[in-house]
Structures are given as structure tokens and as C-alpha cells.
Amino acid sequence: MASTTTAAGDGKPNTLRAGPDERGHFGIFGGRFVAETLMPLILDLERAYNEAKADPEFHAQLADLNSHYSGRPSPLYYAERLTEHLRETAGSDKGAKIYFKRDELNHTGSHKINNCLGQILLAQRMGKTRIIAETGAGQHGVAVATVCARFGLPCEVFMGATDVQRQKPNVVRMHMLGAKVNPVTSGAGTLKDAMNEALRDWVTNVHDTYYIIGTAAGPHPYPELVRDFQSIIGKEVREQMMAAEGRLPDTLVACIGGGSNAIGLFHPFLDDKGIKIYGVEAGGHGLDVPNGHAASMSGGKPGVLHGxxxxxxxxxxxxxxxxxxxxxxxxxxxxxxxxxWLRDTGRVTYVPATDKEALTAFQLCARLEGIIPALEPAHALAYVTKLAPTLPKDNLLVMNMCGRGDKDVFAVAGYLGMDL
Incomplete structure (x- = not known):
């Protein structure tokens, strides 16, 4: 596949890492479909971000926070026992060497802090005095509440009522950090509904409020700026793999919901054509079960949602x-x-992993590596257990361990029928 494509509207070829175009498009995807009330704020955010990108002081402040507050760089860890376990099932000449990018060791327990630190600095530059956010698993909500506590700003987090029940540890953490958590009862009471309510709040309070979106979605410039703040993951992997192995990885794997952890790992490698890249979606009960999965790129079609x-x-x-x-x-x-866009260009392969496969991978990782993963990266790990045994032994595979499983242990115990 060629390493260039054409951005929508301008006809100019770009490298895969160059998007979006000036209107926020990645090919036919992206853009900004928002209420008229929000458009001036979106344009102000774009201007503020462009100014911040050109400001060495902004980069220095963010780098200092990443290092001394969040704890970056996160380690690149050779998962030796998992590697050997999968090689035993693969045959004498098979079985990739597996590394975890351990972003679950960041402050707050996931990759979400990377983006929140960048956006809270943007909010300050724009003079905003109130922060809102949406959250699903609660990790983004915790990260937003954390940076708001650090910078002394009031914070409201919208979270689906269903998720409030299944992610209680993170709800408690948000309250302890001073955030107000607003349970959302509309729809299924999950992430989509929480984002709907956050957007409604933003329209109502445009003058003083900054919305820290937690994933690489939403209206332009959010997909770009979230990606850029999360790209520290892939940039570190490039340096760490060169130090560990003397060359770049052959294979990258990450889970996909909205996709911030994945694009953070993938983006710095998109123009390295020899590297295979896999995004793992939530296969739920199976792609053939109506409303039984969340694999939008395996079972969906293009449309407009959330800008x-x-x-x-x-x-x-x-x-x-x-x-x-x-x-x-x-x-x-x-x-x-x-x-x-990366799906349609063919640069990244997107595959599903089911609930059952994720649970199995969750337990395997805990018992072999002493690392309890969040259920999100457990989906990526489920695909690694399938993929790694098919690859040669000299294949270097990096999986983003984007969250730790503290928040999920009681839910998993329930799914497994543990009598605690």
C-alpha cells in the first residue's frame, strides 16, 4: 500500500501521519458537525491548539508534568512467561517476542492522563474556569478529576448510570478528587449517552466551560489534539525498542473503543510500511448477535455522531x-x-475479540505475568494470544497495556462466579 493518500477537499497527497486536512477530515471521515452555538468555541479551541503547538513554553510545561506528575516514560516490558507459554503452543520456529507498553503504570492507572494534562493546559490558555467530561469505564473521568484537582478547577463528569454501577471504584475516586459525577439514565446508560449529556451541557455553558473529550473522536480539532497528546506512547516505544532490541517492532496491537490509546501507539509508526498494525474491537457476544457487540468497523457503516x-x-x-x-x-x-480512515486505506487491520476471549486473556495475564490488566487491554491481549503463535520467533510484538484492572476485579469476579 502506498504511504500517501488524498485528504478531502484539497487534493494534496499526504503521508499517513499528516492528516487531518484544514477542515478536519481524514479522507471522508472527521469534520465538525456541531450546533451553531458551539462553532465559535470549536474555532477558538483550534486557534488555541495551533498556538500551543508553536509555543516552546507549552511543550516544556507538558513535558515536566508528564515526567514529574504522571511518571513518564512508562516502561516497555518483555512479557517473558507469556511469550514462552504461547511458543509452547506454536511449534519450534514460531511465537513472537511479546512486549507490553505499560501505560497502566501512569498516574491514575491508564493512558488517559496523557491527554488530560495537555487539555487542561489548553483550557487554562483559553481562560476557561469550569471543566466537564464524559467517561465510560471511569478512567478518563478519574484523569479529568485528577488534573482539575491539580490545577484548582471545578469539574463535572457525565457517566452512564449502567457504568456507574459496574465501575464503582472509579466513581469513588472521582468523588474523592472533588468532581461531581452526574449519572446519565437516558438510552442504555453507557458512554454514548454520557457524551450526549456532556455536549448538551457544553452548549448551555459555552462561555466559561471547557470540555475535555476523552477519546480521539468528536468534532475537529479533538481527534487531532487527543491523538497528538497520546502519541507520546508510540514515540517512547520507538526509542525504547531501539534501546532494547536495536530495531523497531514488527507488530503493534492495541484495543479500540473510541481509539485514543491505539492511535497514540500507532501514529508514530504509520509511515513505517513494514510494521503490521492491529486494532482490537469489542466483539461482545459475537458479531452475529444483534446489539451484541461494539465492533463498529467490523459490523458498522459510515455515519455522523458526536460531531x-x-x-x-x-x-x-x-x-x-x-x-x-x-x-x-x-x-x-x-x-x-x-x-x-486507516481501516479504509488498509494501513491498520481491525479485528474483534469477544467477552469470553477477553476474560480468558485477563486471567492468563494475571497468572503468568503478575499483571492484572483492565478489561479494555484484555481484548488486545486476547488477539495477541491468537496472533503471536503464528509469527516467527524473531518477530517483535508490542501491545499497549493501556489500563490496570483494579477497577474491574469485582466485575470479573462476578462474571467468573467467584464466591468472595
């Missing part, structure tokens, strides 16, 4: 379907627009 055009789960009339996943962070019925 951007992307692949969505929808019926024949264009009505958005409810996504399902055992993971509260992966049940969003869409995906970030850059992922949709």
Missing part, C-alpha cells in the same frame, strides 16, 4: 444502535475518524 463522520453501529434507517461489551470502555457504538 464527526465515522464508522458507526446503526440500523437501516440510520438510527444508532447500542453497543455491548463486557468492558465499559469499549462499548461505544463508533470510533475515532482517523481509525475509520
Amino acid at each position: 464527526n463522520r465515522t464508522y458507526l453501529l446503526q440500523d437501516d434507517d440510520g438510527q444508532i444502535l447500542e453497543g455491548h461489551s463486557i468492558s465499559a470502555g469499549l462499548d461505544y457504538p463508533g470510533v475515532g475518524p482517523e481509525h475509520s
Whole structure:
């Protein structure tokens, strides 16, 4: 596949890492489909971000926070026992060497802090005095509450009522950090509904409020700026793999909900044509089960939701379907627009992993590596257990361990029928 494509509207060839175009499009995806009330604020955010990108002081402040507050760089860890376990099932000449990018070791327990630190600095530059956010699994909500506590700003988090029940540890953490958590009872009470309510709040409070979107979706410039803040993941992997192995990885794997952790790992490698890249969606109960999964790129079609055009789960009339996943962070019925574009260009391969496969991988990782993963990266790990045994032994595979499983242990115990 060629390493260039044409951005919508300008006819100019770009490298795969160059998007979006000036209107926020990745091919036919992206854009900004928002209420007229929000358009001036969106344009102000774009200007503020462009100014911040050109400001060495902004980059220095963010780098200092990443290092001394969040704890970056996160380690690149050779999963030796998992590697050997999968090689035993693969045959003498098979079985990739597996590394985890351990972003679950960041402050707050996931990759979400990377984006929140960048956006809270933007909010300050724009003079905003109130912060809102949506959250599904609660990790983004915790990260937003954390940065708001650090910078002394009031914070409200919208969270689906269903997710409030299944992610209670993170709800408690948000309250302890001083955030107000607003349970959303509309729809299925999950991430889609929480984002709907956050957008309604934003329209009502445009003058003083900054909306920290948690994933690489939403109206332009959010998919770009979230990607850029999360790209620290892939940039570190490039350096760390060169130090560990003397060359770049051969294979990258990450889970996909909205897609921020994945695009953060993938983006710095998109122009390295020899590297195979896989995004793992929530296969739920199976792609053949109606409303039984959240694999929008495996079972959806293009449409508009939450300010951007992307692949969505929808019926024949264009009505958005409810996504399902055992993971509260992966049940969003869409995906970030850059992922949709990468799917259609063929640069990234997107595959599903079921609830059952994720649970099996969750337990395997805990017992072999002493690492309890969140249910989100457990989906990526489920695909690694299939893929790695098919690859040669000299294949270097990196999987993003984007969240730790503290928040999920009681839910998993329930699914497994543990008598605690």
C-alpha cells in the first residue's frame, strides 16, 4: 500500500501521519458537525491548539508534568512467561517476542492522563474556569478529576448510570478528587449517552466551560489534539525498542473503543510500511448477535455522531444502535475518524475479540505475568494470544497495556462466579 493518500477537499497527497486536512477530515471521515452555538468555541479551541503547538513554553510545561506528575516514560516490558507459554503452543520456529507498553503504570492507572494534562493546559490558555467530561469505564473521568484537582478547577463528569454501577471504584475516586459525577439514565446508560449529556451541557455553558473529550473522536480539532497528546506512547516505544532490541517492532496491537490509546501507539509508526498494525474491537457476544457487540468497523457503516463522520453501529434507517461489551470502555457504538480512515486505506487491520476471549486473556495475564490488566487491554491481549503463535520467533510484538484492572476485579469476579 502506498504511504500517501488524498485528504478531502484539497487534493494534496499526504503521508499517513499528516492528516487531518484544514477542515478536519481524514479522507471522508472527521469534520465538525456541531450546533451553531458551539462553532465559535470549536474555532477558538483550534486557534488555541495551533498556538500551543508553536509555543516552546507549552511543550516544556507538558513535558515536566508528564515526567514529574504522571511518571513518564512508562516502561516497555518483555512479557517473558507469556511469550514462552504461547511458543509452547506454536511449534519450534514460531511465537513472537511479546512486549507490553505499560501505560497502566501512569498516574491514575491508564493512558488517559496523557491527554488530560495537555487539555487542561489548553483550557487554562483559553481562560476557561469550569471543566466537564464524559467517561465510560471511569478512567478518563478519574484523569479529568485528577488534573482539575491539580490545577484548582471545578469539574463535572457525565457517566452512564449502567457504568456507574459496574465501575464503582472509579466513581469513588472521582468523588474523592472533588468532581461531581452526574449519572446519565437516558438510552442504555453507557458512554454514548454520557457524551450526549456532556455536549448538551457544553452548549448551555459555552462561555466559561471547557470540555475535555476523552477519546480521539468528536468534532475537529479533538481527534487531532487527543491523538497528538497520546502519541507520546508510540514515540517512547520507538526509542525504547531501539534501546532494547536495536530495531523497531514488527507488530503493534492495541484495543479500540473510541481509539485514543491505539492511535497514540500507532501514529508514530504509520509511515513505517513494514510494521503490521492491529486494532482490537469489542466483539461482545459475537458479531452475529444483534446489539451484541461494539465492533463498529467490523459490523458498522459510515455515519455522523458526536460531531464527526465515522464508522458507526446503526440500523437501516440510520438510527444508532447500542453497543455491548463486557468492558465499559469499549462499548461505544463508533470510533475515532482517523481509525475509520486507516481501516479504509488498509494501513491498520481491525479485528474483534469477544467477552469470553477477553476474560480468558485477563486471567492468563494475571497468572503468568503478575499483571492484572483492565478489561479494555484484555481484548488486545486476547488477539495477541491468537496472533503471536503464528509469527516467527524473531518477530517483535508490542501491545499497549493501556489500563490496570483494579477497577474491574469485582466485575470479573462476578462474571467468573467467584464466591468472595
